[in-house]
Amino acid sequence: MIRMIIALLIVGLAASCGAGSPAPRYEVIYSPDNEPVSRTEPKPSPRTYTMAIVPKAMEIPYFRAANDGAQEAAKDLGVEVIYRGPAIADAGQQIKVIRSLIEQKVHLLAVSANDPERLVPVLQEARQEGIKVITWDSDTRPEARDFFVNMVDPETLGRHLMDTLALSMGEKGEFAIMTGSLSAANLNEWIHWIQVQQKENYPDMKLTEIVPTDDNPRKAYAAAQKLLADHPRLGGIIGNSSIAAPAAAQAVKDSGQSGKIKVVGLSTPLAMRSYLEEGSAQTATLWSPKKLGYLTVALAVNDLNGRFPQNGEEIRNVGKIRVNKDQVIMGEPLDFTRENVNQYDF
């Protein structure tokens, strides 16, 4: 008995001796069950994706700017982006390009469609090959793609284009629209909203003609000259594609009617700068094609990772996007005028 007590005391003494050591000791008493294993998100691409950005036409500055953004995103996100399209904005040539890309077995096709109908079969063919398809800039029919990356809300853009022209023309007079390809879905939707806005707000204005340019600068310039000749009372031109607006401004300038015939439209600041500064064009409206290219690639990577765009989603280096069913809207249009055109480098 005594011996046991003494033994206990000795053990207790030995235990208490340990407490005097200077190095701090740690005794875990609680650790949450969901111990964070690692905070690094799953790698976006375990292997390198290859995707193709297909513009309406290769050499248009607008699409080249979009390619700049796409390549930037490709670098940021670690994917390979092939920029390849037809030389001119032609659906048939575009189909050929897409075919070659299918043979190349890219992982994803992002297409700015020259024709919403004619591209459907080849895109569906691509999808059967296991290639993901999205559209950007110009849509196809929904069944041919996962979603469409749109720049702006077509209604907003169409109404806004009408507003800028009406402001320049004093809300009265005849005007014409120069568009790209008559089959391009996005252009046609904008034209639709331009007309709606005109009918609702500007009864003194009259749309005389809608002419196609096929995004061909020479054809566009000729079309503009023909418009000026055909309609002597023409007061304004809306250039509904990035080629059409500078061509119209050049034609107005060449005819010596700068400032008299107002030119507004969709085009890049670089293409419009000189016309804006000398008064041959009043307002250019666009979005950042670089941003659009960047966003397209970012969303494409997400799509390859099985992630569909969400409304209000924050895309890094772009900002928040809106999603309306299967249509992504990048943001609001930008207006370029004589005052601010120098701020933009596309």
Added chain:
Amino acid sequence: MIFKPRLIRFRDFRLSTKLMIAYLLLTVLPMSLLGYISYAQYAKSIIQQAGEDMPEFLDQANANIDKHLSDLAALPDLLFNSEEALSILRRDSYQSRADLNRDQYAMNSYLSRTYIEGGYQDVVGVFILSKHRVFESSKWKVSGMDWNRVPNPYGEDPELGGQARILLPGEAGLRFANGEPYLLLMRQINDTDNRKILGTMLVAIQLSYIDHVLRNLERTANAQLWMMNAQGEIIYHTDRGKIGARDQETAYYPLKSGSFIRRGAGPSRLISLSPSEVYGWSLAYSIPLADLTRRTDLVRNVTILIFIVFVTITALFSVLFSLRVTRPLHKLSILMKEVETGNFRVDLPVERRDEAGMLAQSFNSMVSTIRDLIDKNYRIEISHKEAELYALQSQIQPHFLYNTLESIGMAVEEGEKETVVEMVTLLGRMLRFSVGNKSKYVTIGEELQHTRDYLAIQKFRFEDRLTFAIGNNAVCAGEPRYTPKFILQPVVENAVKHGLEARRSLHLDISADREVRDSGEWDIVFRVRDNGPGISPERMRELEAQLQTDELDRRDSGLGLKNVNARIRIMLGRDYGLQLHSRPGEGTEVELRIPELTSPGGPTKARGGENRG
């Protein structure tokens, strides 16, 4: 076996000590152990609870802070709402200094309007570094800025991307005039349209907003709450002085999220950690364990108090109880010692009916039984001895009687009438002394007279061969002194017998003296000296050995000395008796020592146990 001595010592403890130790072991020890264990468990469960709750609170606080910071991190986006601000930021070059100053003025006032006065109460300063221009606006005057210390002040930081990063005050060197602590939230300004980096925006955030979030967590004055990055640099601390310092132990913390106890220098502390999901820092909360268990201290103190009171009371009871058990035993042992010295007249009072009472009762009955037995045996022995004594003291040797009668006969034949008359008178007196007086004690004078009578008769027989002298010096103020009867005559008879066997003539000197002892008491000493042959040393040793016994021997007349010695010792105690002194060839002296007796009833004072009854 080093414990053996202790073991033996414990065994040798007093019974009361053992009882108390047993009590302590059986009550105090288990009670204190039980109390300690339950208190320790209680305290431990409180700490455990706090350890589980705290990380959750911290997670919540972290989520609040993250949410708040991510709101603040979105502030640079406001720039894009202003065409003016954007156009200034996009400008690369200026024609003139005034141009630049105009832009700077416009931008600074825009920042003031938007951020400082824009309802963001935690924002105390906004700084934009763009293309080697600095735009700034702050609530208070600032100093010490060194923007070159900020990573990539004007350029692109690929790591940063669109993410916000937290800069510690030390990294920028910025100081507000009123010393307000702050955090810098750094974020790149991206021109998403042009795909260019316009610059870097730094938002200084007052730390008081963290105070606000954490206010509910800091429970006591000793608790500490801090926020640190992965390297342990302290971003925020409830002790403002520690902001910017480094928590040296971070690397050793056993976990990133959860709670643990830190023991070491200083008081032990409970530390809880919660990492931020977004910014990679951790919120840490540290509180001394003592503070957590403070609420239990009252319980503990009350328990200890009750325990002490209880132990005191029961210890008193146990002392009383053990004394009640051991005191009768102690008393018993004292009484036993007394019985050992011969006092059988002891009585242990029986107060109780328990084992101690039963023991006392048994002891009492044992002592009284022993006493009865002793009394009984002693009386039997005494009466037996008295019968023997009586027989001895009244004995006149038949041989002596025969010789005397023969002498008387011869004197009658010779016609010596006077001699006959005298001898018959002497003999008659002797017979009356031995037969007539039944008492055990006679006066010294009577005893000497008897001896004289005996010697006178013997002188008729041995005529000139025997001479004697008797002196009585043992008288005191006329009061008679007493002696056991018939002790002197056997000694004289013995001397005459042995002396005349070896010598032609014998002289005897007989005396009775009064002598004082060392203790102050008076003794009577009879001495019988002869000039006979003496006793050889061998015979002397034999005789002395025989004298040591108290036995009476009736038969052997040669042992007359032995009988006298035994009688004196039986009647008067062992201090008295007979002593022999002899020189062979010169004579023998026999000394009889008795106490001074003043009454015929024997000694007045009890001497030991022998003369009881």
